[in-house]
Amino acid sequence: MAKTIQEINEKIRRGRAVVCTAEEVIQIAKSKGAKQAAAEVDVVTTGTFAPMCSSGAYFNVGHSKPRIKLGGGTVTLNDVPVYTGFAAVDFFLGATAVPDTDPRNTIYPGKFSYGGGHLIEDLVAGKDVQLIARAYGTDCYPRRKLETWIRLEDMNEAVLFNMRNCYQNYNVAVNLSDRLIYTYMGVLQPNMRNATYCSAGQLSPLLNDPFYRTIGIGTRIFLGGGIGYVVGNGTQHNPSVPRTAKGIPRMGAGTLAVTGSLKQMSARWLRGASFTGYGVTLAVGIGIPIPILDEDMLLYTAVTDADIVAQVVDYSEAYPHYTSGNLAEVSYAELKSGSITVNGKKVPSAGLSSYVRAREIAEILKSWLEKGSFLLTEPAETLVSADSEVEFKPLQERPILNNNRVAAS
Amino acid sequence: MAKKRLVLNFPPQLIDQPVTYRLITQYQLEVNILRASITPREWGRLVVEVTGSKENLDSGLKFASNLGVEIKPLAQDVQWYQERCIECTACTAICPTGALQLSREEMRVSFDHDKCIVCGLCLPICPYGAVEIMF
Numbered sequence: 359m360a361k362t363i364q365e366i367n368e369k370i371r372r373g374r375a376v377v378c379t380a381e382e383v384i385q386i387a388k389s390k391g392a393k394q395a396a397a398e399v400d401v402v403t404t405g406t407f408a409p410m411c412s413s414g415a416y417f418n419v420g421h422s423k424p425r426i427k428l429g430g431g432t433v434t435l436n437d438v439p440v441y442t443g444f445a446a447v448d449f450f451l452g453a454t455a456v457p458d459t460d461p462r463n464t465i466y467p468g469k470f471s472y473g474g475g476h477l478i479e480d481l482v483a484g485k486d487v488q489l490i491a492r493a494y495g496t497d498c499y500p501r502r503k504l505e506t507w508i509r510l511e512d513m514n515e516a517v518l519f520n521m522r523n524c525y526q527n528y529n530v531a532v533n534l535s536d537r538l539i540y541t542y543m544g545v546l547q548p549n550m551r552n553a554t555y556c557s558a559g560q561l562s563p564l565l566n567d568p569f570y571r572t573i574g575i576g577t578r579i580f581l582g583g584g585i586g587y588v589v590g591n592g593t594q595h596n597p598s599v600p601r602t603a604k605g606i607p608r609m610g611a612g613t614l615a616v617t618g619s620l621k622q623m624s625a626r627w628l629r630g631a632s633f634t635g636y637g638v639t640l641a642v643g644i645g646i647p648i649p650i651l652d653e654d655m656l657l658y659t660a661v662t663d664a665d666i667v668a669q670v671v672d673y674s675e676a677y678p679h680y681t682s683g684n685l686a687e688v689s690y691a692e693l694k695s696g697s698i699t700v701n702g703k704k705v706p707s708a709g710l711s712s713y714v715r716a717r718e719i720a721e722i723l724k725s726w727l728e729k730g731s732f733l734l735t736e737p738a739e740t741l742v743s744a745d746s747e748v749e750f751k752p753l754q755e756r757p758i759l760n761n762n763r764v765a766a767s
Numbered sequence: 768m769a770k771k772r773l774v775l776n777f778p779p780q781l782i783d784q785p786v787t788y789r790l791i792t793q794y795q796l797e798v799n800i801l802r803a804s805i806t807p808r809e810w811g812r813l814v815v816e817v818t819g820s821k822e823n824l825d826s827g828l829k830f831a832s833n834l835g836v837e838i839k840p841l842a843q844d845v846q847w848y849q850e851r852c853i854e855c856t857a858c859t860a861i862c863p864t865g866a867l868q869l870s871r872e873e874m875r876v877s878f879d880h881d882k883c884i885v886c887g888l889c890l891p892i893c894p895y896g897a898v899e900i901m902f
Contacts, residue, residue, distance in 0.1 A: 407853065409894065467891065544857050545892050552860045629853060631894035641853060696871065708860035712853045713874040
């Protein structure tokens with residue numbers, strides 16, 4: 359009864375594929391049993407819409423007359439600096455970049471009202487932005503100054519490239535200290551008066567394919583409202599963490615690097631975000647189709663919020679100082695109920711990842727598959743999984759002494 | 768009985784006059800101060816919930832208005848932009864009155880103007896600038 363991706367694609371082409379979302383499959387598995395459900399369902403669609411700081415985009419803006427070599431010079435877009443260490447008119451923009459004039463946290467807590475994430479959103483929305491460049495001038499690229507309005511459609515290439523996205527599970531953040539703290543997990547009230555989490559849980563892509571059997575290099579996905587691809591594992595991909603009996607990582611584990619042309623994406627699915635006291639980031643919408651190759655895949659996709667657990671971590675002391683010691687393990691069903699219990703205390707919980715938008719993405723992807731306009735891909739290479747012994751290494755600091763030029767062995 | 772949530776803007780010259788006292792004693796209005804910002808020589812601002820008979824409420828507000836107090840309904844000063852909200856739910860755990868509320872079944876966020884007391888706690892919480900307070 360096992361199916362292949364080619365067989366499923368044939369059904370998609372003929373408009374005959376049975377597609378359901380990762381939410382719908384839970385009920386189908388319950389009412390029909392896994393075996394029957396696996397025979398009937400061809401694809402399960404997933405989704406997530408949450409902030410991810412390791413997002414960025416690269417651009418080629420075309421050559422000016424006379425030519426200018428932005429490489430090695432300085433370039434800002436709406437005052438947000440970009441990285442120019444490339445050829446003449448290529449550069450990379452990071453989601454967390456902020457204008458040099460932003461006070462950052464010198465006026466604490468900083469507002470971070472505009473940065474790389476917002477710029478990506480503005481460009482995708484079709485807005486004009488200001489490009490201001492200074493270059494050193496060469497014989498072949500004589501120009502030293504460039505100031506112009508530019509928009510996405512004027513550029514040759516504009517490509518979203520996220521070196522890490524789609525985190526498979528994540529921490530639940532609390533604050534044990536007696537002062538308010540501002541983190542990438544939001545504003546955390548003193549004495550554990552709130553808890554924040556950031557995962558779409560049962561709808562989240564990698565929680566529906568916990569061992570990366572079907573998601574790998576080259577997988578075609580919904581990215582930012584358009585079509586994108588998985589490039590490989592994301593940075594900090596850490597598949598060897600402890601897992602539940604069903605194989606679900608109990609904490610942050612796998613990640614994906616993804617890419618896709620910004621020109622076909624939409625501002626609804628790429629949103630700049632300002633985290634008070636922390637910085638700017640980009641909320642990215644991702645949806646991944648999971649082929650139901652066999653009963654095992656069906657069981658993986660039928661995972662529920664009650665099956666997925668996360669670790670509660672103190673962001674006042676344990677996280678910043680990188681010390682171990684999780685306060686509790688809670689399920690997404692508890693987190694979504696509005697409160698969790700940590701050390702006997704009831705703590706209100708709230709999300710940072712939009713479950714409503716995750717559901718919408720899974721629905722959109724489902725409609726693409728049903729229309730036959732989106733075909734599944736066989737991964738060119740699968741990602742390293744739980745048996746890989748990949749380690750998540752902390753930085754080992756080695757002091758540089760006495761102006762030495764060669765590291766001591 | 769009528770109830771109104773209002774923003775009372777006091778010009779600097781009124782700062783030493785007990786306007787709220789008069790609203791309570793002369794017009795028998797129940798005045799619940801939700802938020803206050805009073806600085807000498809500057810415009811003062813009170814966010815209040817005022818309760819009383821319709822007649823007293825109207826004449827009390829007319830009295831304040833004649834003195835030079837600018838009166839605006841609270842709703843005009845708080846805006847929740849649905850299109851900016853991504854429904855992450857971060858604000859819902861912090862909102863003290865449940866004005867920003869979450870339907871758990873659907874995980875949908877909505878805003879109820881009538882419950883908002885303009886405490887401003889949601890402002891630094893929302894990464895998407897979905898709530899704005901105009902003062």
